Amino acid sequence: MFKLLTKGFWDVVARLILRNKIAILISIFAITIFFSLQWKNMRFTYTEANLLPDDHPVNLVYQNFLDIFGEEGNLIVLGVKDSTLFTVEHMNAWNNLSNRFKAFSAVDAVISLNDLQKLVKDETNERFVLEPFIADSISSMDQLNKLQDELFNQYPFYDNFLFNKNTKTVRTAIYMNKAIVNTAARKDFVFDDLIPLIAQFEKDTNINVRVSGMPYVRTLNAQNIVDEIGIFIAGALAVTSLIFFLFFRSVRATLISMFVVCLGVMWTFGIIGLLNYEITVLTALIPPLIIVIGIPNCIFLINKYQHEVKLHGNKVRSLQRVITKVGNATLMTNVTTASGFATFILTESTLLKEFGIVASLSILAIFILCLFIIPIIYTFLPYPKERHLEHLNKRWIGGFVNWMERMVKERRITIYISAIILLIASMIGIYQIKISGSLIEDMSKEAEFFGDIRFFEEEFNGIMPLEILIDTKRKKGATKLATLKRMDELEQLILETPELSKPISIVGLAKYAKQAYTNGNPKYYQLPTSQENLFISSYIKNSASDVDLLKSFVDSTGQYARITTFMKDVGTDKMERIEEDLQSEINKTFPADKYHVTITGKALVFQKGTKYLVKNLAISLSLAILLISLFMAYMFRSFKMIIVSLIPNLLPLLITAGLMGYLGVPIKPSTILVFSIAFGISVDDTIHFLAKYRQELQANHWKIRKSVYAALRETGVSMFYTSIVLFFGFSVFTISSFGGTVALGALVSATLLFAMLSNLLLLPSLLLSLERNIANKEVLKEPSINIIPEEDDEEPDNNLTNHNTPTK
Incomplete structure (x- = not known):
């Protein structure tokens, strides 16, 4: 009975398609225009792919950190490793370049050698004051040599932050406005302001500038994704059209197929825009996927049409049979293919959900386009020539x-x-399969920015932020000497970990304060004793710059402190080992009844997200197998x-x-x-x-x-x-x-x-x-x-x- 109903259904479909050709073509044209209007809603992702559900504990910890200290991935670094930089002309040019970035609204702050200030003891007013290393500009080599001696030998607080004293590598830190770092304005700043100014400096000085930092890397990586969409679509069209032509030896059939799959690509972009989804490294794959998946539909339909025409020569009967005989089989195969993609919808990852939704809808859309357009177009075309049918033999x-x-x-x-x-x-x-949770592994190895990432890994041990948030559970607890000593113990472990950079925290500031209190003697760059802390604390309280000194390291209440470090691009196994070592030290050093310490940061979130996806892989694949098995059980x-x-x-x-x-x-x-x-x-x-x-x-x-x-x-x-x-x-x-x-x-x-x-x-x-x-x-x-x-x-x-x- 169902068989008869199915046959009757496809007979009805064939009649509807072939009797309403003009209406269907107009409808397809109107839908295409509608989808084209949705393209304006497409936007390219400006953040890393968040592979975890929003309510996942790792995401909640990261969001809590952002609520307290704001966006942590807003740092762009410029680096130079060139002995010619240490000339009066080039050093002034370098400082001027850094100063020019301060004028942009996209920039919150710029810290360069020109901005570094000494913490100096003012005994008269019993306070600390800040004095610049460079008062205005450098006018002589003696002044430059003095600056080098002070930076590289006397002030360890800045070492491995703005310079590497061992290799004489110098860098500038540009902190982007946190409100726009994850918006399209970031792209405008990078391409319209940052890159041209650096290029001009390189041209004037013949010094190679290395650029990195998550905002910069993400911007260029996103642009690579955009550029490759066009390459993929062109490549998929070229390859599939060539193979199609070699099979059918028909320019007409090839052009028809290309027209259909191009419409499918337009509909895919329209679906992305209609749903207000971002174009990510995954959704960028869907348009060429639709070309690759759509061409077999065209092969089945056109091959059946030519086979029928050769068999009995009646074009109307051939087109009827194309729809009634191949339509059902093509529907089932497209449904099973769409089901394989649709299983991603059932995962908790937003990235995979969006990919699954767009891919499955696009596959069904290309099926509809093939089924409607190909038979209709052939009703207007003449009978196939003998050479068009030669491939059948x-x-x-x-x-x-x-x-x-x-x-x-x-x-x-x-x-x-x-x-x-x-x-x-x-x-x-x-x-032997390994799991990779690297943020940069999939990035283009040929891209210049990838080489710059490796440069900063070698010189400063990485650019990917790893944050440790210390909740002291009481106001002003972060500035207590007992807390600082515990943080210093944890920082010693970070310093001993080769994959992590020198940590930045209030601990370094406290050591710098003691050095300043002892009239700048670098051997006293250490935490103060309890007695020294009483005197130093009074100096800090009297300092007008107290808020400026602490705001980057401690929240406004003094309850929360942060330790910031940067890590190299390491494998998941090493990342887990580092996390275990840090957590073990945290458990040993910070009593749970007095402190709540969490590890977070983009690198850790991405690594946890990859592990989460691997766990969901078995679920997704099992669902695909189950769903397709149900289809086959229903069919057979x-x-x-x-x-x-x-x-x-x-x-x-x-x-x-x-x-x-x-x-x-x-x-x-x-x-x-x-x-x-x-x-x-x-x-x-x-x-x-x-x-x-x-x-x-x-x-x-x-x-x-x-x-x-x-x-x-x-x-x-x-x-x-x-x-x-x-x-x-x-x-x-x-x-x-x-x-x-x-x-x-x-x-x-x-x-x-x-x-x-x-x-x-x-x-x-x-x-x-x-x-x-x-x-x-x-x-x-x-x-x-x-x-x-x-x-x-x-x-x-x-x-x-x-x-x-x-x-x-």
């Missing part, structure tokens, strides 16, 4: 199908042994068929995971997507094969071998065509400058290639080996949905179109 495709058939007939044991060996090798490789009504069909689709995933282990490709946000995407796409081949197999069983009176080989010959060509398109389509991502995107493209391409071979060799072999248990009328009952309807000889409805072609 390609001998080399026949040779490929014959090879597969021979393998299944004669080498079934070889196929099983190969599958088992690959499975064992893959399991070994899986245990056979539990045994579900098990048999899952084996050739899970094996390629295991092989890919094994390859990741052997090749050292870590699990990270980009590569996590591989498995659900590949499974959702590869299972389409299984559905096509099993649907055709069941149809052949009925036609051949349940003769299993004959049916398997018939299904293999029939579906092998279309599987090969679509797999080649998908393989080269996803390979486009390997041209990316982002390591994660390259890995995603290569891994999905490899997985789909394995999946094709698995579905064409392993699946038929399993059906033949398990014929007694699988291929019988009790197991293969009447399907709920007839994916591939039986052929019939219905007459075309000549009222559908006025562009009929007489039958041959």
